[in-house]
Amino acid sequence: MASALLADGHEVRLVDLQVYRQAELRRQVVEFRPEAVGISLNYLANVPEVVDLAKWIKFALPDCFVFAGGHSVSFVAEQVLGHAGGAIDAVLKGEGETGAPALLAALPDRALTEVPGAVTADGPGRPPKMLHSLDEHLPARHLGGRRRKYFIGVMDPAASIEFTRGCPWDCSFCSAWTFYGRSYRRLSPEAAVEDLSRIQEPGVFIVDDVAFIKAEQGDEIARQLERRRIRKQYYLETRCDVLLRNEEVFRRWKRLGLNYMFLGLEALDEEGLTAFRKRTTPQVNNKALEVARSIGLSVAINIIADPDWDQAHFAYVREWAMSVPEIVNITVQTPYPGTETWLTESRRLTTLDYRLFDVQHAVLPTRLPLHRFYTELVTTQAVLARKHLGAAALAKTAGIVARQLVRGQANFARMIWKFDKVYNADRQYSEHLAPVDYQLPPPAEHPVAMPGRTQLYVHLPLSRRS
Numbered sequence: 001m002a003s004a005l006l007a008d009g010h011e012v013r014l015v016d017l018q019v020y021r022q023a024e025l026r027r028q029v030v031e032f033r034p035e036a037v038g039i040s041l042n043y044l045a046n047v048p049e050v051v052d053l054a055k056w057i058k059f060a061l062p063d064c065f066v067f068a069g070g071h072s073v074s075f076v077a078e079q080v081l082g083h084a085g086g087a088i089d090a091v092l093k094g095e096g097e098t099g100a101p102a103l104l105a106a107l108p109d110r111a112l113t114e115v116p117g118a119v120t121a122d123g124p125g126r127p128p129k130m131l132h133s134l135d136e137h138l139p140a141r142h143l144g145g146r147r148r149k150y151f152i153g154v155m156d157p158a159a160s161i162e163f164t165r166g167c168p169w170d171c172s173f174c175s176a177w178t179f180y181g182r183s184y185r186r187l188s189p190e191a192a193v194e195d196l197s198r199i200q201e202p203g204v205f206i207v208d209d210v211a212f213i214k215a216e217q218g219d220e221i222a223r224q225l226e227r228r229r230i231r232k233q234y235y236l237e238t239r240c241d242v243l244l245r246n247e248e249v250f251r252r253w254k255r256l257g258l259n260y261m262f263l264g265l266e267a268l269d270e271e272g273l274t275a276f277r278k279r280t281t282p283q284v285n286n287k288a289l290e291v292a293r294s295i296g297l298s299v300a301i302n303i304i305a306d307p308d309w310d311q312a313h314f315a316y317v318r319e320w321a322m323s324v325p326e327i328v329n330i331t332v333q334t335p336y337p338g339t340e341t342w343l344t345e346s347r348r349l350t351t352l353d354y355r356l357f358d359v360q361h362a363v364l365p366t367r368l369p370l371h372r373f374y375t376e377l378v379t380t381q382a383v384l385a386r387k388h389l390g391a392a393a394l395a396k397t398a399g400i401v402a403r404q405l406v407r408g409q410a411n412f413a414r415m416i417w418k419f420d421k422v423y424n425a426d427r428q429y430s431e432h433l434a435p436v437d438y439q440l441p442p443p444a445e446h447p448v449a450m451p452g453r454t455q456l457y458v459h460l461p462l463s464r465r466s
């Protein structure tokens, strides 16, 4: 988005509050005195923080145009405008590269209803517009600061890169496909390699929802990287069936530096996979794990904890997770706006506190008493973490950590240190009792009939638009 705004002649600054304190934003607001501030709201749990931030910006600079955009806010635009009470002038749904330049161009005449994706207190304007080609705006990497603060696992520091956008699957708990109207677009291999060549960090996180769905794209990028002798360490996320189908591509990338991979297994049994509409089977998943091991990749997998799990189910998952060499991560089933489960499960929500929608809290009724559920969850997470972050496992990464520390990179080491503070049953439970300033829209009183799936979409696929 910054890149598109620069191309339109705007002066742009970027403050990422994942790596800067709010004081830095306050300093920039006061010194730079921007005419407009756009805030990313990709995570639903961040809604309260973003609304409060917008209120402060509006207070400090009453004439500044404040807008929000990103994944989550695109599904709850009207509600967030309501919470902000005028501090957010517009929410821009969908991709920022198309919406933001149009929004700033429309500001002098206040012709906001003409801006694709803009929602204001007067209601929604035109539908958001999807980029024709992802090659159009490569990230303005030079705007990012504190780049050594970004890391993922032992890849410290790491930058992120996008080769594709969207997902052609349609899992019931996920909004990646509804955001992009189940479309799937690719960067050209030339643009992907051009962007990669500008990355200085040794680690690269490929943030595609499902990496290398199309073998030819993965192969061609690899071929060009080989030719240009670009070598990095890579981390990516993909599906088990894609790994099996395109095994050779992943083998080739292993030779280029692919070491870490995330596979969203989500459930261990057929029933669970069907409920999530994962369109795969336990056999396919197990085979994919074997293939990943044979390639020599370190694999992390995710399992979704159903709030309905009892002690025996947690014990079964623990036992299974300890029997496989992979890193097993557990998240809690969370119906997010923009997903099908939001429509089918939201009547049962036990809380409307945005902050608890972070896949670490139970927002649906638990079969076990809530505190007991968290105790089981945290015990399971601790057992699984010890498997990989315990003394024996850490001995294997000691060399990597030592080299990082020598280079002044302590992010990974700090993460290990903080583990006990993050996973704590008492804290998780007490967060349900905290006072709530902003709440999600109350669920419908009566069961909601499933709408046509296009009603969930933020972007309509290019072929469907006039």
Ligand code: B12
Pocket (backbone or CB within 6 Å): 001, 018, 038, 039, 040, 041, 042, 043, 044, 045, 067, 068, 069, 070, 071, 072, 092, 094, 095, 096, 097, 099, 100, 160, 162, 166, 173, 174, 175, 176, 207, 208, 209, 331, 336, 358, 359
């Ligand atoms: C990479 C990624 C991560 C990474 C890095 C995240 C980071 N902090 O940078 C890691 C692994 C750390 C991560 C963690 C989590 N993630 Co994540 N993540 C993603 C993923 C796969 C890609 C995001 C990305 O970088 N895309 C590339 C960029 C270019 O796209 P973008 O950010 O969407 O930006 C575009 C538009 O949204 C818009 N836009 C963005 N900002 C703005 C701002 C303005 C003003 C405007 C106008 C437009 C705009 O324009 C951009 C360009 O078109 C998305 C899935 C997805 N497809 O979005 C999930 C996703 C965002 N993550 C999700 C979740 C649940 C999580 C976790 C809670 C999971 C967990 N196990 O704990 C954590 C929370 C992290 C946190 N910050 O608190 C969910 C969000 C659910 C929700 N509704 O809140 C998603 C949608 C995945 C999913 N399938 O459901 N994640």
Ligand code: SF4
Pocket (backbone or CB within 6 Å): 167, 168, 169, 170, 171, 174, 175, 176, 177, 209, 210, 239, 264
């Ligand atoms: S969970 Fe993965 S495969 Fe399923 S829709 Fe989301 S991104 Fe696609």
